Amino acid sequence: LHPGDLFPFTRKPLFVIVDSSNSTAYKNFTNLFGQPLVCLLSPTVYPKSVQDQSQRGSLFTLFLYSPLLAFSSICGLNSVRRGLWERAQEFLRKVFRDIGQMITRSRSIDQAFLQFFGDEFLRLLLIRFVFCSAALRLHKLFRESRSFPESYPELPKQDTVESSLLQKHILELATMLDVQSLFWDDSLESY
DSSP states (O other), X not given: OOGGGGGGGGGSOEEEEEOSTTGGGGTTOOOSSOOXXXXXXXXXXXXXXXXXXXXXXXXXXXXXXXXXXXXXXHTTOSOOOHHHHHHHHHHHHHHHHHHHHHHHHOSSSOHHHHHHHTSHHHHHHHHHHHHHHHHHHHBTTOOSGGGSOEEESOOOGGGTTXXXXXXXXXXXXXXXXXXXXXXXXXXXXXX
């Protein structure tokens, strides 16, 4: 499926998730009809230690479906005690509320994101996408820019995926799961 194949569907608002090793083909999608259009694009490469796990499914899709399971996966956690899992899930709900507020309060965000934000399911996907992107940016194994998800139109990084509040939340979650050594704990500018 090529971006051009979807042009007829851009006559109406269109929300696309591309999980492919060639997802960057959708990075500069042409919006012919001026309708809201959002594309969430998977990373095109993963670190070798994570690639081995990809036989069970895509890490990007796992983040959109079950963010805590995906977070545990990139940290090499095969099991988490039930009480800790429930505390982490509750913490993630707080993080997701904060991400939602970041998106709606951003003055530089493309209006297409806000058009879809009213739909509960698409809002959840957008929030999980931001969480995924921020978590991978802070993880020490994910160093190539091709290892980070992208979007079209581009999200304002300072207001979302590189937000100091979101970075703090991810480090708190990592500390809760006792995997903080896998994440950078300084601001993104320091490395």
